[in-house]
Amino acid sequence: MMTNFKIWLLLGLSSLFLIAACSKDPDVIDESKLADFSIEFDHIVGEDRFFIDPNYIYRNARGEQFSIRELRYYISNIKLFRANGLEYTVPAEESYFLINAGDRETRFTKVRVPEGDYNRVQFMIGVDRERNMMTPEYRTGVLSFNPNEGHAGMFWTWSQGYIFFKLEGNSPVVTIQQDPTGNQQFKYHIGGFGYPFDDPEAMDNIKIITVDLTQASGDHLAYVREGLRSNVHLTVDVMKIFNGPNTINIAETANVMFNKEESGKIAGNFSSLFTHDHTENYVRTESEL
Amino acid sequence: MKKIGVILCICILIWACKKGTDLMEENEVFTGFVQPSNFPTPAYDFTRNPITKEGYELGRKLFYEPRLSRNNSIACGSCHIQSAAFTHHGHDVSHGIDDRLGTRNPMPIMNMAWHNEFFWDGGAYHLDLAPINAIHSEVEMDETLTNVLTKLRARPEYPPLFKKAFGTEEINDEFFLKALSQFMLLATSSDSKYDKVMRQEGEVAFTNAEKNGYLFFQNNCASCHSEPLFTDLSYRNNGVRPNPSDDHGRATVTGNPKDMYKFKVPSLRNLAFTAPYTHDGRYLSISRMLDHYRFDVSDLPTLDPIFQRADGTRGIPMSEAEKADLMAFLKTLEDSAFLSNSLLSEPFGSEFIIH
Numbered sequence: 001m002m003t004n005f006k007i008w009l010l011l012g013l014s015s016l017f018l019i020a021a022c023s024k025d026p027d028v029i030d031e032s033k034l035a036d037f038s039i040e041f042d043h044i045v046g047e048d049r050f051f052i053d054p055n056y057i058y059r060n061a062r063g064e065q066f067s068i069r070e071l072r073y074y075i076s077n078i079k080l081f082r083a084n085g086l087e088y089t090v091p092a093e094e095s096y097f098l099i100n101a102g103d104r105e106t107r108f109t110k111v112r113v114p115e116g117d118y119n120r121v122q123f124m125i126g127v128d129r130e131r132n133m134m135t136p137e138y139r140t141g142v143l144s145f146n147p148n149e150g151h152a153g154m155f156w157t158w159s160q161g162y163i164f165f166k167l168e169g170n171s172p173v174v175t176i177q178q179d180p181t182g183n184q185q186f187k188y189h190i191g192g193f194g195y196p197f198d199d200p201e202a203m204d205n206i207k208i209i210t211v212d213l214t215q216a217s218g219d220h221l222a223y224v225r226e227g228l229r230s231n232v233h234l235t236v237d238v239m240k241i242f243n244g245p246n247t248i249n250i251a252e253t254a255n256v257m258f259n260k261e262e263s264g265k266i267a268g269n270f271s272s273l274f275t276h277d278h279t280e281n282y283v284r285t286e287s288e289l
Numbered sequence: 290m291k292k293i294g295v296i297l298c299i300c301i302l303i304w305a306c307k308k309g310t311d312l313m314e315e316n317e318v319f320t321g322f323v324q325p326s327n328f329p330t331p332a333y334d335f336t337r338n339p340i341t342k343e344g345y346e347l348g349r350k351l352f353y354e355p356r357l358s359r360n361n362s363i364a365c366g367s368c369h370i371q372s373a374a375f376t377h378h379g380h381d382v383s384h385g386i387d388d389r390l391g392t393r394n395p396m397p398i399m400n401m402a403w404h405n406e407f408f409w410d411g412g413a414y415h416l417d418l419a420p421i422n423a424i425h426s427e428v429e430m431d432e433t434l435t436n437v438l439t440k441l442r443a444r445p446e447y448p449p450l451f452k453k454a455f456g457t458e459e460i461n462d463e464f465f466l467k468a469l470s471q472f473m474l475l476a477t478s479s480d481s482k483y484d485k486v487m488r489q490e491g492e493v494a495f496t497n498a499e500k501n502g503y504l505f506f507q508n509n510c511a512s513c514h515s516e517p518l519f520t521d522l523s524y525r526n527n528g529v530r531p532n533p534s535d536d537h538g539r540a541t542v543t544g545n546p547k548d549m550y551k552f553k554v555p556s557l558r559n560l561a562f563t564a565p566y567t568h569d570g571r572y573l574s575i576s577r578m579l580d581h582y583r584f585d586v587s588d589l590p591t592l593d594p595i596f597q598r599a600d601g602t603r604g605i606p607m608s609e610a611e612k613a614d615l616m617a618f619l620k621t622l623e624d625s626a627f628l629s630n631s632l633l634s635e636p637f638g639s640e641f642i643i644h
Contacts, residue, residue, distance in 0.1 A: 133414055133415075135337060135338075135415055135417050135418075136417050136418070136462055136463040136466045136467065137337065137463050137467075139462075139463075140463075144461065144462050144463075145421070145433070145434040145435050145438065145462040146435065146438060146461050146462055147435050147436075147438055147439045147442070150435055150462070152435070153433070155421075157421050157422050157424075157425035157426070158412050158422055158425070158426065158541075159410070159412040159541060159542040160412060160413050160414060160418055160421070160422070195414075195542075195543070196543055196545075199543060199545055201545060202543060202544070202545070203544050258544065259544075260544050
């Protein structure tokens, strides 16, 4: 009788304990709650740090020297995946970011996503077809022409569409024919959203990048919890534009804009730029990052 | 007696002045967008940018605003002149900032509500986005829309106008572009003799020459210059041999070799006022343009098959009599009400004079 009572007491107490433990446990996920999530784009150039500096000289695989004057690109259409296959798409209108490598304030794509443990993130380099065809009221913020907030020239105005990715710099291998100003500039402006849509051969450089968060050493899934922020920290190796799967030589290719073959080669290197370095979870303030 | 005379004089003067303003207002009755009964449903979605008097007035001011160009010298109205059906009369190619020349003859701003794509190559996919092309073109206005907005924000007269039109003093790209569209959407040309005949208005009828010309037109021209817009809005190569600037036309936008030297089929409305002709303004008269189809259609790889004839020749065979009749018919597409519509003219008191 006494033993029975003790067992019941023990069971009761432990259940209470468990319940208490659970309610305190940060790992109880409530998918109805939205929390802060960001991807950080941390630029490097091969094994060098990234500088916008005409005197900081990089060298690509061909041995061509170059410096970087400008690097901007659009990140859009952010999606997150869980181990069980469930996915969450950030609402489109909250999902357009313009990364300016020369402005550290722009290095995060900050969105709100449901609580959860995510093992994969996906995003687009560029701006999707639909948005490229929309009227001005749907082109707000970084998609607009507005002073201080707009796209700052990431738009082709004569054959209209967003420039997805812009890399400009200088290199001593650039000839006067390639840059008639004599400033030895190289300019890569990559865009093209497959217009006209009825032409399968139309220039389409929209690239979707998927980052697997299980590959970094240690546990670096994104644990998204209300009141805290999870930040997926990517390195973006700009050198891969030249030394990616497609080799780009500045001497041969100093200007790439509205050219399907050449821009396709550069866009083909995009996915090799992004490497998941680590994830910072349960972040309280941005200063921790 | 003298006193009475003076008072009388003043009264007459006041009356005269009053009458003047009244007349002005009478001329400028705001009608909004009017759907011509012989036209199809517009392509433009007015529900997302309803035309208001205030929106149109702002658009009109912006259309004639030289601050849209880099050195504040060129307005939209500089190269799109109303009396030339909003083209650049007397210029083969557009004559923009710093006297720079483009490679193309400006297209008229006319019946834009029925177009889905804009410019000779279709490089803009919406009327609201079309002005961006001209503002940024280095041979036209050589400015950026962003900087235009900055300049307008610095002008005290604009925030109240934006507030009246859109309910906020904020000057942004959306409201700027919507206002310009509201103005351009009112540039409807639908009151030519042709329209009146089609709508069976009053006693208006074609002459025999016009009737014959219309028949010839229907059999030989209407497949591309289809009624009632007199363009099917497509891009075609009509055998105009490339000039030394080698403008690739539609292929500039699509990158598709099949689109080489194709240009948008222009409307034939108000043809007499939009000289010179073709995308590069090489032909100075309608007669010469018609002779192109008779004698000069070049055998280019992307030539529209419609110009290939069974006997191996190219073009549109046309006798002198047929040509005269056709020209008589084309004259019926002139719409003097459009050219003198005061709603579309430079606003009264504008500091900018179009020359």
